[in-house]
Amino acid sequence: MHPSRLPLLESVLEAVSAGIVVVDQDRRIVLWNKWMSRHTGCAAHKALGMDLFELMPELRGGRVEAAVTQALTNHFSSLLSPTLNRAPFPLYSNPAAIARSDRMQQAIAVTPLAFPDGQGGSHCLIQLNDVSMAAAREKLLREQTELLRMQTFSDGLTGVANRRAFDAAIDREVRRAKRNGGMLSLLMIDIDHFKPYNDHYGHQKGDWCLIQVSAALQALLQRSVDMLARYGGEEFAVILPDNDPRQALRMAETLHERVLQLAIPHEYGGPEQQVTVSIGVATLQAGQTATPAALIGAADGALYAAKRQGRNRIVSALPEQAPGGQAP
Numbered sequence: 001m002h003p004s005r006l007p008l009l010e011s012v013l014e015a016v017s018a019g020i021v022v023v024d025q026d027r028r029i030v031l032w033n034k035w036m037s038r039h040t041g042c043a044a045h046k047a048l049g050m051d052l053f054e055l056m057p058e059l060r061g062g063r064v065e066a067a068v069t070q071a072l073t074n075h076f077s078s079l080l081s082p083t084l085n086r087a088p089f090p091l092y093s094n095p096a097a098i099a100r101s102d103r104m105q106q107a108i109a110v111t112p113l114a115f116p117d118g119q120g121g122s123h124c125l126i127q128l129n130d131v132s133m134a135a136a137r138e139k140l141l142r143e144q145t146e147l148l149r150m151q152t153f154s155d156g157l158t159g160v161a162n163r164r165a166f167d168a169a170i171d172r173e174v175r176r177a178k179r180n181g182g183m184l185s186l187l188m189i190d191i192d193h194f195k196p197y198n199d200h201y202g203h204q205k206g207d208w209c210l211i212q213v214s215a216a217l218q219a220l221l222q223r224s225v226d227m228l229a230r231y232g233g234e235e236f237a238v239i240l241p242d243n244d245p246r247q248a249l250r251m252a253e254t255l256h257e258r259v260l261q262l263a264i265p266h267e268y269g270g271p272e273q274q275v276t277v278s279i280g281v282a283t284l285q286a287g288q289t290a291t292p293a294a295l296i297g298a299a300d301g302a303l304y305a306a307k308r309q310g311r312n313r314i315v316s317a318l319p320e321q322a323p324g325g326q327a328p
């Protein structure tokens with residue numbers, strides 16, 4: 001290189017918005033640019049000549065040391081992913097971040113340095129970039145995605161799973177039950193005389209009632225595989241994987257009883273004068289070929305039988321076989 005270009009190269013190294021560190025074969029620091037001084041608080045005159053891993057003992061035994069060793073002994077380059085190695089170097093964006101112990105998130109590249117004339121032995125270049133902004137943006141995007149996912153699959157009023165989530169879950173669970181030869185039960189739950197409740201107490205109180213009932217039902221579902229969903233209006237569905245008809249009936253009784261315990265007054269709610277529910281129960285038996293639609297139809301049929309028989313009760317049914325005995 002022409003000697004007149006050396007000062008230019010030096011100014012570039014000092015001006016660049018990235019950390020540049022070079023260590024020799026004994027891992028001693030031979031180059032430490034201004035960015036490193038600014039973001040570590042360690043000036044070049046202190047860093048130069050020191051063993052990098054004595055200056056920053058916390059790097060010992062980690063991925064940075066492994067990458068430097070690979071570069072110096074085997075001439076391998078490494079990229080340390082910011083996802084796996086968020087902040088190995090004690091680097092801070094500004095003094096306030098030091099006070100908060102809030103390290104900058106880092107992308108690190110470790111490269112063996114080849115000298116054109118073969119002189120100088122093994123050296124290793126470590127480049128560090130601040131990816132805090134990108135990481136913060138990524139976190140925000142992840143949070144927004146999660147929020148959207150929640151909004152897409154949960155009911156805006158009650159917070160329980162919505163119809164879209166139910167449709168996906170029942171499809172998945174029917175397939176799983178058929179694959180494993182297991183059972184699957186479904187409860188359809190409908191609040192009795194809800195139209196007169198709305199008409200008499202008002203729509204807002206009706207909303208409140210839906211929230212109370214769904215929260216009470218949800219609180220009784222202990223297993224993570226069970227799902228309560230708002231099927232529509234004042235109708236809820238409960239998917240109970242691996243539950244046989246007896247277990248499903250017991251769960252229906254527990255849920256029915258819990259709504260009675262809420263003792264929500266309903267002047268036009270039948271003889272009980274409180275909010276009650278009717279429940280239809282259906283079970284997909286082991287080895288039976290049935291579709292989600294057949295299981296829902298059976299539970300719905302049982303629910304309407306419960307309504308016809310006077311409401312505030314539970315009726316069980318078995319699902320219809322799919323035509324031809326084959327699921328689609």
Ligand SMILES: Nc1nc2c(ncn2[C@@H]2O[C@H](COP(=O)(O)OP(=O)(O)OP(=O)(O)O)[C@@H](O)[C@H]2O)c(=O)[nH]1
Pocket residue numbers: 157190191192193194195196198202203204205206207210232233234307311
């Ligand atoms: N407040 C409120 N009411 C709702 C909501 N969704 C549906 N409804 C009401 O729920 C009522 C359902 O009435 P119906 O389907 O006639 O049933 P019901 O009066 O409960 O009669 P049975 O089911 O036969 O006992 C209607 O008045 C709807 O307006 C909601 O999100 N909030």
